[in-house]
Amino acid sequence: MPDSSSPPSIRRRLRQGRDRLATVLVTAGGIGVIAALLAIGVFLVVEVVPLFWPTGATETISPQALWLSLEAAGDPARYRWDPTATLGTDEAARVSLVPLAWGTLEAAAWALLIAVPLALGAAAHSALFMAPRLRSRLKPTLELMEALPGVVIGFVAGLVLAPWVERHLADVLAMLVLLVPGLLLAGGLWSRLPPRLQQAMPLGWAGLWLLPWLLLLLVAAHALSPWLEAWAFGGDLRHWLEVRLGLDIAVRNAMIVGMAMGFAVMPSVYALAEDALSGVPRSLAEGAQALGATRWQTLWRVVLPAASPGIFSAVMIGAGRAVGETMIVLMASGNAALMTWNPLDGLRSLAATIAIELPEAGPGGQHYRLLLLAALLLFAFTFLVNTLAELVRTRLRLRYRRLGGGP
Amino acid sequence: MRPVSGSRARLPRGEGPGAWLAAGSVALSLLALLALLSLLAVRGLGHFWPAPVALVVLEDGRQLAGERVREVPLPEGTGRERLYRTGNRDLDGARWAWVPVSAITAVSHPRDLVVLERRRWGEAIGRLTALESVTGERLEGEAAWAALEGRLVELAALRRARDTLRDEVILPRVRALEAGGDVDRELAIANARLRELQAAMEGGRLILATADGGQLTVPLEEVLRARRPNAMSPPDKLATWGEGVWRFLSEGPRAANTAGGVWPAIFGTVLMVMLMSVLVTPFGVLAAIYLNEVAHQGRLTRLVRIAVRNLAGVPSIVYGVFGLGVFVYGIGGTLDEWFFDATLPSPTFGTGGLLWASLTLALLTLPVVIVATEEGLARIPDQQREGALALGATRLEMLTRVVLPMATPAMLTGVILAVARAAGEVAPLMLVGVAKLAPQVPVDGDFPFLHLDRKFMHLGYHIFDAAFHGGDVQSAMPLVYATALLLVLVILVLNLTAIFLRHHLSTRHGALTRR
Numbered sequence: 001m002p003d004s005s006s007p008p009s010i011r012r013r014l015r016q017g018r019d020r021l022a023t024v025l026v027t028a029g030g031i032g033v034i035a036a037l038l039a040i041g042v043f044l045v046v047e048v049v050p051l052f053w054p055t056g057a058t059e060t061i062s063p064q065a066l067w068l069s070l071e072a073a074g075d076p077a078r079y080r081w082d083p084t085a086t087l088g089t090d091e092a093a094r095v096s097l098v099p100l101a102w103g104t105l106e107a108a109a110w111a112l113l114i115a116v117p118l119a120l121g122a123a124a125h126s127a128l129f130m131a132p133r134l135r136s137r138l139k140p141t142l143e144l145m146e147a148l149p150g151v152v153i154g155f156v157a158g159l160v161l162a163p164w165v166e167r168h169l170a171d172v173l174a175m176l177v178l179l180v181p182g183l184l185l186a187g188g189l190w191s192r193l194p195p196r197l198q199q200a201m202p203l204g205w206a207g208l209w210l211l212p213w214l215l216l217l218l219v220a221a222h223a224l225s226p227w228l229e230a231w232a233f234g235g236d237l238r239h240w241l242e243v244r245l246g247l248d249i250a251v252r253n254a255m256i257v258g259m260a261m262g263f264a265v266m267p268s269v270y271a272l273a274e275d276a277l278s279g280v281p282r283s284l285a286e287g288a289q290a291l292g293a294t295r296w297q298t299l300w301r302v303v304l305p306a307a308s309p310g311i312f313s314a315v316m317i318g319a320g321r322a323v324g325e326t327m328i329v330l331m332a333s334g335n336a337a338l339m340t341w342n343p344l345d346g347l348r349s350l351a352a353t354i355a356i357e358l359p360e361a362g363p364g365g366q367h368y369r370l371l372l373l374a375a376l377l378l379f380a381f382t383f384l385v386n387t388l389a390e391l392v393r394t395r396l397r398l399r400y401r402r403l404g405g406g407p
Numbered sequence: 408m409r410p411v412s413g414s415r416a417r418l419p420r421g422e423g424p425g426a427w428l429a430a431g432s433v434a435l436s437l438l439a440l441l442a443l444l445s446l447l448a449v450r451g452l453g454h455f456w457p458a459p460v461a462l463v464v465l466e467d468g469r470q471l472a473g474e475r476v477r478e479v480p481l482p483e484g485t486g487r488e489r490l491y492r493t494g495n496r497d498l499d500g501a502r503w504a505w506v507p508v509s510a511i512t513a514v515s516h517p518r519d520l521v522v523l524e525r526r527r528w529g530e531a532i533g534r535l536t537a538l539e540s541v542t543g544e545r546l547e548g549e550a551a552w553a554a555l556e557g558r559l560v561e562l563a564a565l566r567r568a569r570d571t572l573r574d575e576v577i578l579p580r581v582r583a584l585e586a587g588g589d590v591d592r593e594l595a596i597a598n599a600r601l602r603e604l605q606a607a608m609e610g611g612r613l614i615l616a617t618a619d620g621g622q623l624t625v626p627l628e629e630v631l632r633a634r635r636p637n638a639m640s641p642p643d644k645l646a647t648w649g650e651g652v653w654r655f656l657s658e659g660p661r662a663a664n665t666a667g668g669v670w671p672a673i674f675g676t677v678l679m680v681m682l683m684s685v686l687v688t689p690f691g692v693l694a695a696i697y698l699n700e701v702a703h704q705g706r707l708t709r710l711v712r713i714a715v716r717n718l719a720g721v722p723s724i725v726y727g728v729f730g731l732g733v734f735v736y737g738i739g740g741t742l743d744e745w746f747f748d749a750t751l752p753s754p755t756f757g758t759g760g761l762l763w764a765s766l767t768l769a770l771l772t773l774p775v776v777i778v779a780t781e782e783g784l785a786r787i788p789d790q791q792r793e794g795a796l797a798l799g800a801t802r803l804e805m806l807t808r809v810v811l812p813m814a815t816p817a818m819l820t821g822v823i824l825a826v827a828r829a830a831g832e833v834a835p836l837m838l839v840g841v842a843k844l845a846p847q848v849p850v851d852g853d854f855p856f857l858h859l860d861r862k863f864m865h866l867g868y869h870i871f872d873a874a875f876h877g878g879d880v881q882s883a884m885p886l887v888y889a890t891a892l893l894l895v896l897v898i899l900v901l902n903l904t905a906i907f908l909r910h911h912l913s914t915r916h917g918a919l920t921r922r
Contacts, residue, residue, distance in 0.1 A: 019801035023701060030697020033690045034711055037718050037773060040729045047732060121432030129426060130433075138433070140906050145440050147902045149831025151867040152891045155874050156443060159884070167479070179435075180428065187427035203426065207433035214431070214438050263439055270436075296423045317720065324722020326834035327867075331875060351724045355837050358728065363736045375728040379721055386717035 044376040051369045066097045081337045083367045095370055099337040103347035107329050108322035110258025110343065111265050115318055119269035127277035128295050131204030146267035154331030157260030162252045162332065170229045170237045174221035182217040186210060250346045252334040260328050269318040276310020276396065277303055281403050309396045313389035320382040326351040350374045451892030454885035455651030457636040457644050460520045460532060462618060463506065464513040471504055472520055472532045472618035494530035498621055502529060502882060518638040524631045531623055533615035541610035555613060558627055562608060569604045572597060655889055669890055675863035676830060678849060682765035683829050688822050691776025699784040700806060719774035727835030730767030735759055735839055755860050759840030761849045762859035767839045768832060772825035779824060783817020820908045827901035833867035841868040866894045
């Protein structure tokens with residue numbers, strides 16, 4: 001030990017002391033922050049337990065009441081979410097979470113049905129065909145689309161799109177019918193074009209120059225829809241659906257939710273799927289093309305199988321987002337706790353139910369704990385789905401590294 | 408771009424139908440995005456443009472005056488009908504009129520039609536027949552219009568003076584009085600001045616002949632603005648438009664959020680987001696430093712890292728539930744018992760408020776900041792750290808002098824992304840403290856100046872509330888569009904900043920990571 005009174009030594013000790021203090025503080029702070037984050041799950045579990053475990057504070061309910069059918073009790077609707085209806089009476093509250101879970105999954109399913117094909121198509125196009133310059137612009141554009149707040153999308157879906165679709169149901173149907181043949185027609189026409197024009201409008205920029213073509217298809221669909229209605233549906237599609245198929249039609253329905261939430265979910269699925277596709281080592285794709293495969297064949301036979309775990313995890317992340325999205329469902333769905341397969345009827349999701357009912361439910365009561373149970377379900381579902389996706393992605397990264405050529 | 412010869416060599420083979428469907432999905436997504444943004448832009452900004460007022464003569468001789476809103480086909484397919492905004496709700500109880508197009512015999516745009524914006528009852532549309540000035544003088548024709556315009560300028564000045572007096576002199580004195588201060592005399596003087604201003608605003612009225620032959624008498628102090636849209640030149644209209652946009656940004660809401668501006672909501676959103684970033688930045692950076700620089704890089708750390716990443720995907724409403732249960736009911740309720748015992752049946756911190764909302768959103772955006780900062784830290788090559796340590800720096804010095812400055816753009820990106828996410832989140836706020844209408848903004852001249860326990864207004868919630876809970880959704884719609892546009896613009900700007908920063912980051916440190 002050198003002379004402890006010499007200034008350099010004191011300074012060194014001071015520095016080391018400060019260093020140790022800082023390390024302790026960073027460790028404590030870091031662990032504290034992470035513990036606070038992870039406390040969410042713990043809190044939900046602790047608050048939900050009294051619902052099933054008699055503690056004296058709240059009356060418990062049997063787990064069966066949450067998911068078993070009420071058929072035996074002679075209730076026409078077999079499952080019912082109606083936790084406040086019995087406040088004055090001594091009847092047992094009907095607290096089946098089944099219709100809410102149904103609504104959540106139905107909305108998510110419709111959203112994925114719209115988002116996944118769009119996102120995967122877009123990802124395939126931008127990973128394999130798109131001009132690099134357009135691609136470097138498209139990615140941030142879709143990132144901006146991902147950042148659009150749910151409340152804006154929900155407002156447009158619930159108050160603009162829903163009434164429009166209600167009036168123009170046949171237009172929507174005609175557009176759906178025309179979309180795929182229209183795009184194929186565009187491809188067919190393009191291959192007949194003189195080479196000079198083809199070079200002016202290369203496939204790499206098709207994402208942009210197909211926009212006017214799509215608008216043209218929209219106009220065509222609008223023009224064709226009365227004809228389609230008259231030919232196939234006896235003049236009035238709405239009437240036909242209601243009378244012939246016996247469907248209830250609500251203005252704000254599952255299809256609107258699907259469209260809006262598909263729009264919201266699509267960019268995140270796209271981003272992950274594009275990462276997975278473009279992360280496939282170039283040597284694989286180049287090898288396939290050198291053997292004479294077209295780029296589409298390369299995609300289908302080589303790139304897609306190699307990237308399939310990444311695609312899977314992209315879809316999982318999309319599902320997690322769709323299940324938890326609150327404002328879009330709240331504003332675009334009508335919030336009626338129904339259980340039907342009918343895409344034109346309303347639904348009510350777990351997240352929307354929490355947002356509507358929790359401010360009114362007194363803390364500690366049965367209703368409050370039921371809503372916390374709903375939150376716990378959402379938490380557990382999204383956490384599991386995301387963990388699965390993350391594990392799959394880690395695997396995938398290892399696989400790419402093994403296949404060589406990866407970064 | 409590919410070389411021309413290459414693309415030509417591939418042309419004859421074609422790519423098959425799948426390639427076109429894939430290209431179509433890019434185009435379709437872009438089309439949906441463009442449609443959404445242009446809808447918001449056109450409707451949101453178009454609302455402030457002074458629309459021409461049509462005088463419509465119907466088959467049965469009735470007349471009506473109003474702004475044409477839209478035209479839709481009749482349900483039976485027998486024709487079309489038009490929606491006019493006719494105002495004059497105090498006369499006939501309706502503000503809108505649907506007119507079948509076939510029943511219209513003539514449409515004209517007379518230059519003398521006047522649109523009044525009033526404090527109550529919304530708009531009034533008609534012809535100015537006479538004006539009784541404050542002195543009781545009766546004016547007609549152009550003289551009446553000139554006198555009206557002059558008087559409105561005076562009234563606006565008086566209103567401003569009154570509001571300033573109330574906010575800056577009287578309200579603080581009243582609070583001081585409640586706190587036991589001796590300000591009676593000052594208050595009496597201010598109140599007398601207020602009464603003076605009030606009296607100066609009274610008097611005078613105008614008489615409006617409506618299109619259907621009725622007569623409307625409006626006291627002048629009720630009129631906020633008057634214009635003759637059909638007589639305006641384009642520069643005048645542009646000026647009116649700019650003024651309308653400015654008022655939308657700077658005024659408070661009127662008429663149950665269906666009219667007026669969104670200033671309190673802008674203020675609330677910005678304040679909440681600022682508080683949130685003050686909370687989230689240090690903690691997020693701290694956690695990231697711990698995870699990346701201090702913690703032993705073992706299995707547990709990897710698991711924690713995955714868990715933190717996954718928390719970014721947990722629905723925001725779950726964070727709202729956590730905020731309500733822990734912050735509001737748990738911590739807030741306890742604080743109330745300890746410190747605000749006197750007011751207890753009515754909660755102080757035991758209800759939603761600014762502080763709890765900021766804390767909840769900070770928790771919600773914590774994973775975003777942690778992940779972004781960690782990415783930035785991981786990009787810094789180990790040589791930099793080792794070099795610093797080899798030169799004798801302690802770990803703290805290595806972190807603060809070498810590592811953190813290099814990771815600053817990543818941290819900023821994380822914080823900006825967090826802000827952008829927080830600005831758009833509404834669902835958790837509905838549980839922890841947003842208000843439909845907050846009369847007092849959370850900042851004022853009263854100690855402690857920043858009131859963390861108050862509820863606040865938020866742009867996103869304003870959209871939800873005005874669009875779904877208002878009585879007259881039809882008349883709230885233009886403002887909802889404008890609010891939505893504003894929110895989207897704010898978020899787009901924040902995100903563009905983040906993208907720019909990230910680009911900057913990758914070009915600056917790209918060379919370092921390539922080893």
